[in-house]
Amino acid sequence: MWTRISKHHLFWPLVALLLLLLFNAVYNPGFFAIRVQSGHLYGSLIDILNFGSPLMLVAIGMTLVIATGGIDLSVGSMVAISGAMACLMISRSADQNSLGAVILAIALALGLSILLGLWNGLLVAGAGIQPIIATLILMVAGRGIAQLITSGQIITINSDPYRYIGMGWLLMLPFSIFIVAIVWLFTAWITRKTALGLFIESVGANPTASRLAGIGSRTVLLAVYMFCALCAGIAGLIVSSNVSGADGNNAGLWYELDAILAVVIGGTALTGGRFYLSGTIVGALIIQTLTTTIYTIGVPPEITLVVKALVVFAVCLIQSENFRGLFLSARRSRRVPADREVSRHA
Amino acid sequence: MSKRPILEMYGIHKRFYGFAALSNVSIRLFPGEVHALMGENGAGKSTLIKVLTGVYRIDEGRILLDDRELRVANPHEAQEAGIATVYQEVNLCPNLTVAENIFIGREPRRFGRILWKEMNRQADELLRSRLHVSIDVTQPLGSYSVAIQQLVAIARALSISARILILDEPTSSLDRHEVEQLFAVMRSLKEQGLAILFVTHFLDQVYEISDRITILRSGELVGEYLTSELSRIELVKHMIGKDLQVLNQLTERTDRSAARGQEPFLEAQGLGRSRQIEAFHLTIHRGEIVGFAGLLGSGRTEAARLLFGADRADRGHLRIAGEGRHPIEAPSQAIRQGIAFCSENRKTEGIIADLSVRENIILALQARRGWFRALSRKRQEEIADEYIRRINIHPKDPEIPVRNLSGGNQQKVLLARWLLMEPKLFILDEPTRGIDIGAKTEIQKLVLDLSDKGMAVLFISSELEEVIRVSDRIAVLRDRRLISMMEREEISQENVMKAIAGG
Numbered sequence: 001m002w003t004r005i006s007k008h009h010l011f012w013p014l015v016a017l018l019l020l021l022l023f024n025a026v027y028n029p030g031f032f033a034i035r036v037q038s039g040h041l042y043g044s045l046i047d048i049l050n051f052g053s054p055l056m057l058v059a060i061g062m063t064l065v066i067a068t069g070g071i072d073l074s075v076g077s078m079v080a081i082s083g084a085m086a087c088l089m090i091s092r093s094a095d096q097n098s099l100g101a102v103i104l105a106i107a108l109a110l111g112l113s114i115l116l117g118l119w120n121g122l123l124v125a126g127a128g129i130q131p132i133i134a135t136l137i138l139m140v141a142g143r144g145i146a147q148l149i150t151s152g153q154i155i156t157i158n159s160d161p162y163r164y165i166g167m168g169w170l171l172m173l174p175f176s177i178f179i180v181a182i183v184w185l186f187t188a189w190i191t192r193k194t195a196l197g198l199f200i201e202s203v204g205a206n207p208t209a210s211r212l213a214g215i216g217s218r219t220v221l222l223a224v225y226m227f228c229a230l231c232a233g234i235a236g237l238i239v240s241s242n243v244s245g246a247d248g249n250n251a252g253l254w255y256e257l258d259a260i261l262a263v264v265i266g267g268t269a270l271t272g273g274r275f276y277l278s279g280t281i282v283g284a285l286i287i288q289t290l291t292t293t294i295y296t297i298g299v300p301p302e303i304t305l306v307v308k309a310l311v312v313f314a315v316c317l318i319q320s321e322n323f324r325g326l327f328l329s330a331r332r333s334r335r336v337p338a339d340r341e342v343s344r345h346a
Numbered sequence: 347m348s349k350r351p352i353l354e355m356y357g358i359h360k361r362f363y364g365f366a367a368l369s370n371v372s373i374r375l376f377p378g379e380v381h382a383l384m385g386e387n388g389a390g391k392s393t394l395i396k397v398l399t400g401v402y403r404i405d406e407g408r409i410l411l412d413d414r415e416l417r418v419a420n421p422h423e424a425q426e427a428g429i430a431t432v433y434q435e436v437n438l439c440p441n442l443t444v445a446e447n448i449f450i451g452r453e454p455r456r457f458g459r460i461l462w463k464e465m466n467r468q469a470d471e472l473l474r475s476r477l478h479v480s481i482d483v484t485q486p487l488g489s490y491s492v493a494i495q496q497l498v499a500i501a502r503a504l505s506i507s508a509r510i511l512i513l514d515e516p517t518s519s520l521d522r523h524e525v526e527q528l529f530a531v532m533r534s535l536k537e538q539g540l541a542i543l544f545v546t547h548f549l550d551q552v553y554e555i556s557d558r559i560t561i562l563r564s565g566e567l568v569g570e571y572l573t574s575e576l577s578r579i580e581l582v583k584h585m586i587g588k589d590l591q592v593l594n595q596l597t598e599r600t601d602r603s604a605a606r607g608q609e610p611f612l613e614a615q616g617l618g619r620s621r622q623i624e625a626f627h628l629t630i631h632r633g634e635i636v637g638f639a640g641l642l643g644s645g646r647t648e649a650a651r652l653l654f655g656a657d658r659a660d661r662g663h664l665r666i667a668g669e670g671r672h673p674i675e676a677p678s679q680a681i682r683q684g685i686a687f688c689s690e691n692r693k694t695e696g697i698i699a700d701l702s703v704r705e706n707i708i709l710a711l712q713a714r715r716g717w718f719r720a721l722s723r724k725r726q727e728e729i730a731d732e733y734i735r736r737i738n739i740h741p742k743d744p745e746i747p748v749r750n751l752s753g754g755n756q757q758k759v760l761l762a763r764w765l766l767m768e769p770k771l772f773i774l775d776e777p778t779r780g781i782d783i784g785a786k787t788e789i790q791k792l793v794l795d796l797s798d799k800g801m802a803v804l805f806i807s808s809e810l811e812e813v814i815r816v817s818d819r820i821a822v823l824r825d826r827r828l829i830s831m832m833e834r835e836e837i838s839q840e841n842v843m844k845a846i847a848g849g
Binding site for chain 1: 654656676677678681687689694695696697698699700701705709710712713714715716717718719720721763
């Protein structure tokens with residue numbers, strides 16, 4: 001029973017998350033407390049879910065891309081572009097509070113994101129460029145595009161409907177949590193209830209064999225990069241809604257790295273093949289918890305990155321089977337049997 | 347000859363996912379001997395080798411090297427201990443040069459700098475003096491044929507000062523001449539006191555080269571015998587554990603030409619691809635088995651790949667079921683036309699190793715249905731169970747990753763994947779390579795049954811006997827050209843050999 005639990009792909013990520021949460025609870029006894037204030041739930045756990053939502057979204061999309069054996073470095077830039085596009089449209093509209101204008105802005109921003117994903121997909125699947133290079137193009141150029149959209153300025157808006165995306169509340173919970181839940185459930189449904197998940201894993205694990213089995217890997221790749229871009233676009237809406245403005249330079253900066261990390265912590269291998277959506281969510285939560293922890297315990301800003309790196313390092317070690325083996329080898333992975341076992345089989 | 351074994355393995359147990367791959371297996375290797383390890387697919391041969399070379403850890407048992415407990419945690423440590431291995435499917439890096447492949451990780455160095463010239467010189471000398479092969483060692487390995495790659499893998503094993511050399515199916519992709527070359531090398535190594543563990547499915551080769559035979563069946567030890575004291579029939583009986591009825595089921599074929607449909611299913615007209623295969627004409631009728639005979643590199647595989655669209659033809663066209671069309675551009679298109687293709691490279695072009703047996707079986711069917719018409723989990727399980735039973739895939743658990751199956755069972759999973767599609771033309775490229783007699787017979791029988799039911803089959807094999815046994819007509823290929831088409835009446839071992847050899 002124990003081995004069945006510990007072999008589950010979520011076991012070690014959850015252990016890491018739990019340790020991080022417990023550390024917080026020891027440091028700050030009120031960490032797990034959740035209080036109701038004017039009909040809304042408040043607390044550190046809620047904050048982690050709320051502030052972690054853009055990362056979770058980006059990481060969900062990244063999971064599928066990585067499962068095909070690819071990688072998408074441009075998600076951070078796409079977060080910026082999508083936010084910039086939406087804010088530009090809203091700032092130009094006559095009435096920033098009009099729901100119609102906000103919906104149009106969102107549609108345009110997401111449409112643009114999907115288009116950018118199509119671009120990535122075409123480079124990878126059509127032109128056969130290695131994903132890391134293909135998406136590097138948009139990672140670099142994307143910042144420029146975002147700046148172009150904002151004309152190099154930070155666009156600020158004042159729109160209540162738009163603010164709701166990142167700051168609104170629904171059923172006592174932050175609205176962004178619902179966005180993540182919907183995207184997550186949709187992704188799980190489309191990959192597990194249709195054959196898309198099987199095709200993604202198959203293409204990622206062995207592209208040649210998949211082609212010979214008749215899978216249109218090109219279509220799969222296009223779809224996956226477009227979906228990843230869409231996820232980044234939604235994350236971009238939340239990020240820009242949180243601050244009611246678009247900063248082409250800094251919105252979504254380094255998200256690609258956090259997202260890749262979340263996916264890997266969640267158990268999906270960078271070589272492609274099997275993927276684990278729930279693992280990715282846990283991975284993203286670990287990273288977000290870490291960020292929150294660093295702020296709450298007041299790590300001096302100049303060494304926050306070092307602390308973050310150390311914790312990530314520790315998380316990776318906990319997950320490494322070989323590393324755990326160093327401690328457990330005496331007990332579990334005995335290479336030589338006891339004498340009485342030998343005599344039994346001699 | 348020394349009587350003390352250099353290596354002893356006792357009471358080895360190894361379990362995967364609850365099924366025992368090895369239970370209580372023992373084997374001894376003597377210096378200066380070639381020891382053949384025999385058994386059917388899934389008998390545990392590959393597992394035993396992987397245990398010895400540190401790929402897997404044993405659950406129970408002892409391994410003694412020179413009377414001392416041997417503990418190897420990984421293949422590298424096994425090499426250090428003097429155990430070198432050449433695996434069934436070449437495990438080298440095709441994009442590195444031949445010399446780099448031989449010396450990777452052990453390059454001659456001075457002050458940390460790799461001495462490239464020295465390395466190339468040593469590689470060249472090694473190949474020349476011990477394997478009698480002279481090739482340009484600075485070329486990428488991938489630019490050479492599988493046979494040469496195999497010899498390079500052996501050279502790599504030799505360059506490590508090995509005391510035990512394990513050859514896992516080394517001859518399955520070599521032609522007769524290359525096998526002779528290999529055996530010459532093996533004999534000279536034997537005289538130098540090496541212990542050689544030799545795994546093969548070719549009985550002739552076992553009797554030609556080996557001194558001692560250990561037989562495994564279903565993960566258990568049947569026994570150890572001196573080759574000179576074990577008759578072939580006994581050997582086969584021990585391997586398959588039942589009488590030879592199975593073998594006799596494949597008696598001489600009756601004349602089936604009456605049964606063969608006259609309606610052509612596929613007609614290739616001047617189909618070809620530059621530098622791969624010259625333009626050829628080929629007609630395959632419904633219910634007919636066409637064999638491809640020819641040496642390695644004769645263009646057998648290349649021709650078949652054009653028919654399936656695995657490679658794109660750059661000239662000529664195909665008529666399928668009487669409908670003229672341009673060359674098939676992608677496998678998915680061929681599949682829609684009712685063509686199935688089992689590649690000779692099981693590992694790289696066939697199975698998806700990470701996925702389960704169930705997922706591998708339904709893959710092509712699901713691909714044809716598209717994303718949204720997903721087969722329900724229940725239906726998938728029914729299909730998997732049905733085919734596991736029907737073509738006898740072992741172990742019977744459909745949820746095991748295919749990577750954990752033996753080579754022969756992986757091949758059966760691929761057959762299941764395509765049979766499920768109910769193809770009208772089944773292209774089988776080396777379907778029995780690296781497969782034991784029992785499974786080989788099963789597969790041949792399956793092919794005959796299918797063609798009786800109206801399926802057209804294109805059968806490719808380097809084993810001439812096998813091609814002759816199953817084929818209604820044989821196309822002979824030589825030097826990337828289809829040179830002759832033989833009708834049933836003309837087919838005989840001698841005629842086909844003559845055609846292959848040319849003159």
